[in-house]
Amino acid sequence: MAANTETISAVEKATKDYKYGFVTDIETEFAPKGLSEDIVKFISKKNDEPLWLLEWRLDAYRKWLKMNTEEPKWANIHFPKIDFQDAYYYAAPKSDADKPKSLDEIDPEILSTYNKLGIPIKEQEMLAGIVGSGNVAVDAVFDSVSVATTFKSKLSELGIIFCPISEAVKKHPDLVKKYLGSVVPQTDNFYAALNSAVYSDGSFVYIPEGVRCPMDLSTYFRINAAETGQFERTLIIADKGSYVSYLEGCTAPMRDENQLHAAVVELVALDDAEIKYSTVQNWYPGDENGKGGIYNFVTKRGACRGVNSKISWTQVETGSSITWKYPSVLLQGDNSIGEFYSVAISNKKQQADTGTKMIHIGKNTKSTIISKGISAGHGQQTYRGLVRMQAGADNATNFSQCDSLLIGKNCGGHTVPYIDSRNPTAEVAHEATTSKISDEQLFYVQQRGLNPEEAVALIVNGFAKEVLKKLPMEFAVEAQKLLGVSLEGSVG
Amino acid sequence: MSTTLEIKDLYVEVDSKEILKGLSLKIEHGEMAAIMGPNGSGKSTLASVLAGKEGYNIVNGTIKYLGNDLLKMSTEERASSGVFLAFQYPVEIPGVATSTFVRTALNAQRRNRGEDELDAMEFLKLARQKAKELEMSEDFFQRAVNVGFSGGEKKRAEVFQMSMLSPTLAILDETDSGLDIDALKIVAEGVNKLRDNKLSGIVITHYQRLLDYLKPDTIHILADGKIIKTGDKSLALLLEEKGYQGITGAN
């Protein structure tokens, strides 16, 4: 297993400061500060949207206004009140109107940003369009608007649609209209309503019946303009008997203002379809005092709508000053399967309240939850999970395992499992452990030649192994590096 | 013969309890020294201090290793410059495969020494060879470090790690306890093989049997925090016969 070695060298190379703390200097076109019906109209107009979508947005905006007092309070996170009128809701690179057709036309600043992010050479080559350089398609979201989309032709041969959702609205309005908001309704929660009103762009994927997507589809998100709330909207539909693996990864530049990120991701799996959604999340966590970090309030949900369908969420959460995130699965189709594999780190003053919801509706549905929470520094981490067995979920089963690892004395790990079973034939099994990295372990590993940070990274990667091995290979390597980098300064 | 290790007048406290009380010890290049002593006399404490474990208060004394001030070196620097401790109680690292662990360690040491890292194939070849010498099944490569290992397997895995890392100074803390008779012989042969490469060693043991195989150059008796007697193999035999009481009394 080469990856641990990679981790070690990544930790070694990394400096004390946030590795990706740089700001690309690209002129940004802003909508005026604040939120109003006019801003919603501005965003819709910028994206050149049809009327039905504008109305959908306005509808969401009006619902959000009514919810304005209902900003969720139940999570175990604490932050100053957000002034939603004091933020920008739209920013785009200037090239928006005239999207580049090839990489040559892409701003070298953007390319160098990818370099700094350490996007694997292989994917850079693909971005550069070198023939036969591999098979990961990258829909690169830079700020809010997609600036580079590759491998489209290869995908379109198979009838696969992978494009910015703004483009899908124009080219495939029926699909978007049918599924947008069908998994996460506008009024699902405060942040989902906000996103529905002001989302800027995001990815759209459609895999036709019987097609196995031959490559991992991958998107890199990046917050770039200061004080710009990010509202991504992702919609993935796997039609009958299809399969797709989707990768989402992100890092963000250093800054002083807290930044709100409220994405919505909707997945739909029809009969016999499978969606594997993997995230390596690395928003800027803030400094030692938690200042300047990203607020990450995300709604991710998948619907196993068809029989025998399957949705897996795998996430590695290392960043954000605050994370509020519960990738969930609605197990509607009989025999459908939902999975949630998560590694989350809270270091310094980071707070994470994350987990999943598995809602068993169909018969013989099955869910697995493996959560690995790591707390260091003054980090606070809560696993919050709901397993619900509806009345019709005959013979449904769930297995949950939630492990917490504590590094140091000032951090906290909490596990809050909710089980709600309304069917006597359903089975729910929950296991939880809390452990610490012992001085004996650290000494043992250091005695073999690793420095304290390398030692922690190695032990943590071991702790998280069950989840890391669920990630696609290249992503797993990246994730292991991140675990090491995220825990710098947590010992010694 | 040059000196590998020289400890002078070492006083060490743990939790304000004095454990080592004026210990002096010299190990020459290529020398194999055995340390014997009653339970609780401070043998493992000495081993931990040499390897650089935290939590020990060095009240007085000096330790020179290959001419350098060992006490000024970090734990990983000591390891990279050839100090290896085979633990009396090896530690479990869940989820980390033994081969990953050893490879990470070996390459970290090589990097620290400014040497090239071994790639996966080179490493595997070496690991296979060492496992074979120690008559260990390769199954344990993929098993998490020490997790679920039997007492004897843990000790054998320590010796495997040692031969992979080929140290300059090996400290074996009761590596023989828990090993069956055959395993003891195999492990001793493994250690002897390293001696050909001029390994210096400190072998902590309670039993004569390991010494029969290792044939140490010197035997030290550690009691109440210091070396109270030094001799050749006849000292161990005397000990076997009279016990510590007899020896301390005779002193």
Ligand SMILES: Nc1ncnc2c1ncn2[C@@H]1O[C@H](COP(=O)(O)OP(=O)(O)OP(=O)(O)O)[C@@H](O)[C@H]1O
């Ligand atoms: N952290 C500690 N706090 C207090 N006393 C300690 C601590 N660690 C070790 N000791 C004591 O120091 C003494 C020496 O312990 P050490 O483990 O070095 O003995 P040893 O010679 O290796 O014994 P054995 O033959 O049983 O392995 C013992 O009395 C032990 O209880």
Ligand SMILES: [Mg+2]
């Ligand atoms: Mg001992």
